[in-house]
Each structure stands twice: as structure tokens, then as C-alpha cells.
Amino acid sequence: MSHILLLNCGSSSIKYQLLDPEVGAPEAVGLVERIGLEVGTITHEVGDNEFRESRPFADHTEGVAAVVKMFQDHGPSLDDVVAVGHRTVHGGSTFVESTLVDAGVIAKLEELSDLAPLHNPPGLAGIRAAQEVLPDVPHVAIFDTAFFSTLPAEAYTYAIDQEVAKRLGIRKYGFHGTSHSYVSKEAAKFLDRPIEETKIIVCHLGNGASISAVDGGVAIETSMGLTPLQGLVMGTRSGDVDPGLHKYLVGAAGMTIDEVDTLLNKKSGMAGLCGHTDMRDVKTAIDEGDEQTQLALDVYVHRLVGYIGSYIAHLGGVDALVFTAGIGENAAHVRGPVIRKLKALGFELDEDANATRAKQAREISTPESKVRVLVIPTNEELAMAQETLAVISK
The missing domain is CATH 3.30.420.40 (ATPase, nucleotide binding domain)
Known part of the structure; x- marks a missing residue:
């Protein structure tokens, strides 16, 4: 052993x-x-x-x-x-x-x-x-960033002064790469197809959240950027905001840049929208008729659907949409609204399968769905161990 x-x-x-x-x-x-x-x-x-x-x-x-x-x-x-x-x-x-x-x-x-x-x-x-x-x-x-080293230049380049960008290493790097790599491989196994012949979108939804587009096993897009703040709505992180927000808060609210950073990283996202970071608490509040919490979930879903749609375009189609991590694996009330909003693109949700909790990989789309929707538990530790063994075996 x-x-x-x-x-x-x-x-x-x-x-x-x-x-x-x-x-x-x-x-x-x-x-x-x-x-x-x-x-x-x-x-x-x-x-x-x-x-x-x-x-x-x-x-x-x-x-x-x-x-x-x-x-x-x-x-x-x-x-x-x-x-x-x-x-x-x-x-x-x-x-x-x-x-x-x-x-x-x-x-x-x-x-x-x-x-x-x-x-x-x-x-x-x-x-x-x-x-x-x-x-x-x-x-x-x-x-965490290694899996996304394959992003094409048009995906990782920010539209800022390139001398500044190159001097300071400012570009999209992406994070959660170990999870995205592991889950995309497991999805290909579930589909019973060589990963080189697959187009997969992975939604890693936990307190930190990110999404990736994986074409033939190679990452071509992801939502996190220079830092883990960019992209989806998260537990305490805002995800995408107008870049001008920072200067506005400094001027209009008298905040320091460190206070703005703290606001966007630790006091925003679902916490800022409704005060809840646990999606179980979100569901309870919504069931009790809390309109602000419903709005928070709507914002969360809206952002995620927008990324999925753009990644389908970048991939030129998609074979499987995969949900993973704590929220992705367990929150049927998050997955359901996302898939229903994608109905026009051929997604068909099996409501009973989506509502069933299980620890193993499973499919939650119907046989009629043009895109297969999977829930696959991530195992970053196993992926890390495999990577470690591979390195020392060279």
C-alpha cells in the first residue's frame, strides 16, 4: 500500500x-x-x-x-x-x-x-x-490553478493595458481546478465515452462556487479569475460586479479599498443578499415565504444560467451538465430552477430523480433530454493523492 x-x-x-x-x-x-x-x-x-x-x-x-x-x-x-x-x-x-x-x-x-x-x-x-x-x-x-493553464488566450486575457497586465501577471487563472478535473473525468466514465470525445460543463457549487467548460478533457473557460472573487454568486463572495463599484464605494461611502475587499469577499453573495450562506437555511426561509431570500436564490440561479448558456456557445454544444460539491450535490431546490430555465436549449429535468438524495453519481435528466444532467460527488482529496503519486513516480 x-x-x-x-x-x-x-x-x-x-x-x-x-x-x-x-x-x-x-x-x-x-x-x-x-x-x-x-x-x-x-x-x-x-x-x-x-x-x-x-x-x-x-x-x-x-x-x-x-x-x-x-x-x-x-x-x-x-x-x-x-x-x-x-x-x-x-x-x-x-x-x-x-x-x-x-x-x-x-x-x-x-x-x-x-x-x-x-x-x-x-x-x-x-x-x-x-x-x-x-x-x-x-x-x-x-x-488549484493548474487545470486551467490550458485556457486559450482569448479566455484568460483581460482587456486592460497589456504592459501592466504582463508586468504584474494580471490574467484569469481559475480555481477549484482539482475538483473540475476529477469531476469531468468521472462524468466521461458515467457517459461511457472517452473524455477526448466529450463536451462537459461542471458546476462546482459550494460556499465557494465556480463553473468550467471542458472540451475533450481540456478546460477552455472558467468563471473565477485573477482571484476567486470573480464569477458566480457564492456564500459570502459577490462574484461579478461592475469594476467601477470599488471607486464608487470609496468615494460615496468613504470606504477604504481594504474595506471594499472585505465587503465583496466576506459580506456579499448569499450572506449579503439574504443573510444565509447555507442553502438548507435558504430553502427553509423561502418555504416560510421570505421574499428577500427568494430574490437571493433567483439572483444565484440567474447568474449560473447565464454562465451555462455562454459556455454551451463556447463549446459548440454540450454532452453533459454536471453538478458537484456541497450545494451541487445536495440542493435540489438550486438544481431544479437552473434546469427548468434551460428548457429552451433541450434540457429536461426528471423531477423525481432530482428530489432523490444519494451519495453516488446519478442522472437527473429524462431520457428525452438533449443534454444529460448529472450529479457527481467530487473527491478532491483522492484526486490530490493520485496527483501526488503520479509526481513521485516520474
Whole structure:
């Protein structure tokens, strides 16, 4: 067995899993929270058993050390770990595939931190911490942006002064790439067709949300851009707004640019529209007759339908529309309005199939539908493990 330890480091947290890419199911999962605060917690799950400790973790090095100790105390053993895979949000134009981490890679990631100031620095901290605690195995960076390195120039280029754009690396990069790559491959398997012969649109709908157009297994468009703020309405992020909004808020509301950034990233989206970020709460409020929450869902659906329509045009047709991630997999009240609005394009929703909850891949369109509509659970951790194993096997 070839176990891979996967780390996903946030500014004050570390999510982790141990799994064998050949098997798929994790043997252990866990979470370190509140790193750098007075009291932190670590939760370690093995099968049906959960182990929890509360104590301070001064930094990510102490957090990763706590992870290793949990494995030592409660199993499973880390003795057969062959590599550590690190989720790395922004690879810029430099990293177009998963990469073995060395000093040069770390130096380049430091340079790219300005493109993802909320994500790359904690990711780097996690890499350094894991290398210190687990120095005898290779470490691999898996980039959220890598899958979208195939976007054509007309898709990734912003219509701004090109000297400025090239000097500062301003272009569309896209995110959630690991999920979009995995789900598009799984969709091709579901269709029983070679992925090279498919045109697929993937809707990754969670608290963060993005959509991609995948032609023959190659990404040609996606909704997120230079940052994860562009595109769809999300839990707390606005998605697309008039670029002039920033200057207007600075002038009319006296806000600083940092306050505008906080507004659009943390106080907008569904939270700004109706106060709810959980689609279950959205459904409850709508069922109770809350008109503002209904408007919020209408805005969410309107934006998503617009992207789907444009991506069908860019692809020159589509074989399957796929919903994935927390909302995409579970929120029938989101999928339903989207598909009904696409009826003119040949989409036909099976209402009973859409209303049925299941954990496995399934179809929610009718046999008469010109486009197959699928719900496919994402598994970013398995995809990361497979990528990690592929890199160290070269």
C-alpha cells in the first residue's frame, strides 16, 4: 500500500487526510483549528472513533507536529507514507502541473503570494512545517490553478493595458481546478465515452462556487479569475460586479479599498443578499415565504444560467451538465430552477430523480433530454493523492 498524507492549510487551520490512492476511501481524517490563538483544537477521526484535544498551537509547525502525534497515538501508522501532498491555491503562470517541492519552488511561491495573499502564505507555512516534521518523504504541491493553464488566450486575457497586465501577471487563472478535473473525468466514465470525445460543463457549487467548460478533457473557460472573487454568486463572495463599484464605494461611502475587499469577499453573495450562506437555511426561509431570500436564490440561479448558456456557445454544444460539491450535490431546490430555465436549449429535468438524495453519481435528466444532467460527488482529496503519486513516480 502507498499511503499519501494530504494537507490543506488555511491561515489558522490544517485539514488533513491519510489515504491510499488505489483504494480511495480515507483511513483517517482530521482538522487542526485556531492555530495562533490562545486555545486551539485538533480532531482526529479513524473509522468510527474520534479523538479530540484542546491546547495552544503557536504556529503551523506545532499544528503539523500535533497531527503526526495523533497518528502515533491513535493510528494508523505513518510508516508507509510515501509522500505528502499539499493543496496550493495559486500557481500563477509558472506552475501548470503538480510539482515536487524544493527550495526553488518555495521561493517562487513566495513571489506569487501577492496574487493570493489569503491563501498562499498559510499554504507555504504548512509546506515548511510538514518538511520540518516529515523530512524523509517527498512533498508535492497540487495547484488549484493548474487545470486551467490550458485556457486559450482569448479566455484568460483581460482587456486592460497589456504592459501592466504582463508586468504584474494580471490574467484569469481559475480555481477549484482539482475538483473540475476529477469531476469531468468521472462524468466521461458515467457517459461511457472517452473524455477526448466529450463536451462537459461542471458546476462546482459550494460556499465557494465556480463553473468550467471542458472540451475533450481540456478546460477552455472558467468563471473565477485573477482571484476567486470573480464569477458566480457564492456564500459570502459577490462574484461579478461592475469594476467601477470599488471607486464608487470609496468615494460615496468613504470606504477604504481594504474595506471594499472585505465587503465583496466576506459580506456579499448569499450572506449579503439574504443573510444565509447555507442553502438548507435558504430553502427553509423561502418555504416560510421570505421574499428577500427568494430574490437571493433567483439572483444565484440567474447568474449560473447565464454562465451555462455562454459556455454551451463556447463549446459548440454540450454532452453533459454536471453538478458537484456541497450545494451541487445536495440542493435540489438550486438544481431544479437552473434546469427548468434551460428548457429552451433541450434540457429536461426528471423531477423525481432530482428530489432523490444519494451519495453516488446519478442522472437527473429524462431520457428525452438533449443534454444529460448529472450529479457527481467530487473527491478532491483522492484526486490530490493520485496527483501526488503520479509526481513521485516520474
